[in-house]
Amino acid sequence: TECKIASHKRCYSKYKTPCSGIADGKGRHPTQVFRVELSLLVGGSVKIPPLCERLMSTIERTGLYVEGIYRKSGAAPKVKELKAALEADGENVDLEEYHVHVLTNILKQFLRDLPEPLLTYTLHDDFLRCTGIKDERERVKSIFDVIKKLPKPNFDLFERLVFHLVTVTRHSDSNKMSPNALAVVFAPVLLGTSKKLQAQDAIAVVPQQIICVETVLKEELRTVKAKLDDIDTLESAEKKTGDRLDAVRASLRNSRQKSPQLSPVKQMSLPRQNTVDEEEEEEEDEEEEESVLGEYEEEMEDDMDDGEDGELAAEARALTRHLKSIHKEKHQLTFKLPMLETRQASSDEDMLSGDELESGSVHGRNEEYAINFDLPVMRPSLPQLNKQRISGPAGRKLPRQFAKKVQTARQTSAAEFEDTSEACLPEPIPTIEVCLSRHRQPPTAQGHVYADSMTVESSYVTVPGVLNLSGGDDDEIMV
Amino acid sequence: MQGEEALPKPQRIFKVVFVGDSGVGKSSFLHQFCNHEFRGNFAATIGVDFQVKTLETKTSVVTLQLWDTAGQERYRSMTKTYFRKADGVIVMYDINLEASFTNVRNWMTSVQEQVEPGTVTMLVGNKLDTAEEAGTKAVKTKNGQELAKSYEMLFYEVSAKTGANVDDAMEDLTRLLQEKEDKKMEEVLQLTEITTKKGCCGR
Numbered sequence: 001t002e003c004k005i006a007s008h009k010r011c012y013s014k015y016k017t018p019c020s021g022i023a024d025g026k027g028r029h030p031t032q033v034f035r036v037e038l039s040l041l042v043g044g045s046v047k048i049p050p051l052c053e054r055l056m057s058t059i060e061r062t063g064l065y066v067e068g069i070y071r072k073s074g075a076a077p078k079v080k081e082l083k084a085a086l087e088a089d090g091e092n093v094d095l096e097e098y099h100v101h102v103l104t105n106i107l108k109q110f111l112r113d114l115p116e117p118l119l120t121y122t123l124h125d126d127f128l129r130c131t132g133i134k135d136e137r138e139r140v141k142s143i144f145d146v147i148k149k150l151p152k153p154n155f156d157l158f159e160r161l162v163f164h165l166v167t168v169t170r171h172s173d174s175n176k177m178s179p180n181a182l183a184v185v186f187a188p189v190l191l192g193t194s195k196k197l198q199a200q201d202a203i204a205v206v207p208q209q210i211i212c213v214e215t216v217l218k219e220e221l222r223t224v225k226a227k228l229d230d231i232d233t234l235e236s237a238e239k240k241t242g243d244r245l246d247a248v249r250a251s252l253r254n255s256r257q258k259s260p261q262l263s264p265v266k267q268m269s270l271p272r273q274n275t276v277d278e279e280e281e282e283e284e285d286e287e288e289e290e291s292v293l294g295e296y297e298e299e300m301e302d303d304m305d306d307g308e309d310g311e312l313a314a315e316a317r318a319l320t321r322h323l324k325s326i327h328k329e330k331h332q333l334t335f336k337l338p339m340l341e342t343r344q345a346s347s348d349e350d351m352l353s354g355d356e357l358e359s360g361s362v363h364g365r366n367e368e369y370a371i372n373f374d375l376p377v378m379r380p381s382l383p384q385l386n387k388q389r390i391s392g393p394a395g396r397k398l399p400r401q402f403a404k405k406v407q408t409a410r411q412t413s414a415a416e417f418e419d420t421s422e423a424c425l426p427e428p429i430p431t432i433e434v435c436l437s438r439h440r441q442p443p444t445a446q447g448h449v450y451a452d453s454m455t456v457e458s459s460y461v462t463v464p465g466v467l468n469l470s471g472g473d474d475d476e477i478m479v
Numbered sequence: 480m481q482g483e484e485a486l487p488k489p490q491r492i493f494k495v496v497f498v499g500d501s502g503v504g505k506s507s508f509l510h511q512f513c514n515h516e517f518r519g520n521f522a523a524t525i526g527v528d529f530q531v532k533t534l535e536t537k538t539s540v541v542t543l544q545l546w547d548t549a550g551q552e553r554y555r556s557m558t559k560t561y562f563r564k565a566d567g568v569i570v571m572y573d574i575n576l577e578a579s580f581t582n583v584r585n586w587m588t589s590v591q592e593q594v595e596p597g598t599v600t601m602l603v604g605n606k607l608d609t610a611e612e613a614g615t616k617a618v619k620t621k622n623g624q625e626l627a628k629s630y631e632m633l634f635y636e637v638s639a640k641t642g643a644n645v646d647d648a649m650e651d652l653t654r655l656l657q658e659k660e661d662k663k664m665e666e667v668l669q670l671t672e673i674t675t676k677k678g679c680c681g682r
Binding site: 068071072073074075076077078099101102105108109112180181184185188189199202203206207210 | 500501502522523525526527550551552553554557560576577578579581582585
């Protein structure tokens with residue numbers, strides 16, 4: 001259908017709103033949120049369906065300590081009422097009026113009602129295959145690799161959801177929802193297959209689904225805890241530095257009163273080393289940060305006017321800078337907290353490349369692309385780049401004129417990529433830059449997975465209606 | 480201790496299905512009933528669980544097939560299929576959680592859709608211990624009784640943790656199951672009598 005309307009075949013006839021062209025052609029009631037293709041609920045700056053975001057943050061605010069959250073059901077009439085209200089006028093419903101169990105019910109129902117489960121039919125079998133891996137590290141890695149193949153909207157929502165669930169399970173002392181308990185609840189909600197299964201078979205895959213979700217949750221719980229610890233360390237470092245700064249300033253004031261001027265020679269030697277040493281004494285545990293700071297100072301040194309109070313002033317300045325850098329790093333960590341990634345897989349790089357990609361610097365990656373994925377790459381918007389793929393099998397020699405063209409094309413596109421990626425970085429943050437350069441590898445798979453999944457996604461959006469035709473009742477395991 | 484031999488071969492087998500909202504304590508109740516212990520773990524049941532318990536009553540030995548279903552909404556469609564050919568259904572709610580009591584009506588609707596008329600049903604309010612200790616009782620005994628009456632169900636308030644009333648409830652259920660069964664048997668017997676009579680007349 002031209003207007004990209006997405007619906008079940010059965011529901012198609014029920015649409016009352018006429019298609020209003022491609023511009024607005026969502027083909028659904030504007031406030032409808034349930035049983036709607038996920039990609040229609042997001043777009044532009046909206047990465048997660050607003051309803052989900054609101055539900056999750058309300059639950060996080062009010063429900064984290066409720067025993068059996070997500071496991072227990074809310075009162076069915078209330079659930080129905082809220083659902084109807086959300087369908088009618090989602091924005092103006094006060095979610096806090098409802099009990100947490102009702103909210104969790106709605107969230108689960110939303111996920112169950114998606115025309116395709118959040119972790120998609122296509123990847124379902126991949127996920128199940130991963131659960132067979134005995135070695136835990138390997139299993140985590142392969143599951144996360146599959147996750148990266150998710151279409152963008154699904155990935156975003158899944159990322160948020162996992163962070164949310166981790167927040168829930170971090171309070172498992174009070175709410176009793178361990179990662180396993182949550183996995184039992186969420187596995188059948190998130191994973192589903194398009195295959196028609198007998199009830200027995202449908203149950204048989206559930207343990208695997210649970211392992212899958214549980215692995216993700218456990219891993220993320222670990223990561224988030226580690227990140228929180230990092231933030232804690234930074235915070236204590238921040239406090240120490242702050243105290244030290246106060247002390248230095250105080251003594252600075254004192255010394256100013258005593259001797260208004262120090263010898264200028266001393267000023268010049270003003271050794272950076274000194275300050276660094278000082279700080280290393282202060283925070284031995286923060287070695288990484290120290291080295292970062294060292295470099296940071298080096299860059300900043302020249303810009304600063306030397307104060308009259310020599311070492312002390314310098315130290316004060318250094319401390320201020322240090323404080324700033326800690327701030328920044330803390331901020332960065334906080335920002336990264338909900339990111340879905342394995343810690344080993346150089347998190348910084350992963351995250352940045354994701355951002356870059358969004359801003360459209362997908363050119364020039366074709367080579368690695370083709371090497372890393374056996375999926376055919378579809379790139380309708382940039383047909384000329386596809387020609388590069390003619391270079392094909394490594395051994396084959398191309399006719400000369402082609403070979404040359406391909407070569408230049410590659411170079412230019414590679415250059416382009418470099419440029420855009422730089423441009424996309426936010427204003428250079430020295431500390432973080434240093435951090436990155438250590439971790440940074442040449443842009444690798446992770447980025448491409450994104451791009452890849454995006455193409456995949458767009459191709460399935462245009463063939464709606466084939467999925468989940470049986471979707472009459474809310475909750476099928478096919479029987 | 481009764482050995483295996485002490486229990487003669489069971490004469491009857493009854494299928495009893497447990498339903499109710501997630502987390503009201505169906506599995507715990509069953510565990511208490513079958514093994515006489517409370518296990519505090521908090522894992523949701525997946526799909527369906529199954530236990531067998533043999534009871535000795537005054538007149539005979541019966542076996543109960545106990546089907547413990549998952550309360551999670553996701554499994555609800557599956558749960559429904561287990562009602563078929565059930566001799567007894569136990570609907571459970573959490574005394575401390577009003578929502579679970581409200582949902583009893585929903586459960587009863589799907590039960591009544593599936594089961595044959597004459598199936599024994601029982602309403603059980605669980606977690607009596609916490610209700611008494613913490614005073615968090617949200618559903619009054621009276622309300623439970625009224626609801627049970629309107630559906631012609633048995634009614635018990637129990638505690639799977641302490642075991643209070645668990646055995647009483649199950650014995651009562653078994654008794655009723657047997658009575659129903661006896662009644663049916665008699666009906667069958669009557670039927671044969673009538674047919675033989677007819678046979679007589681025909682000759």
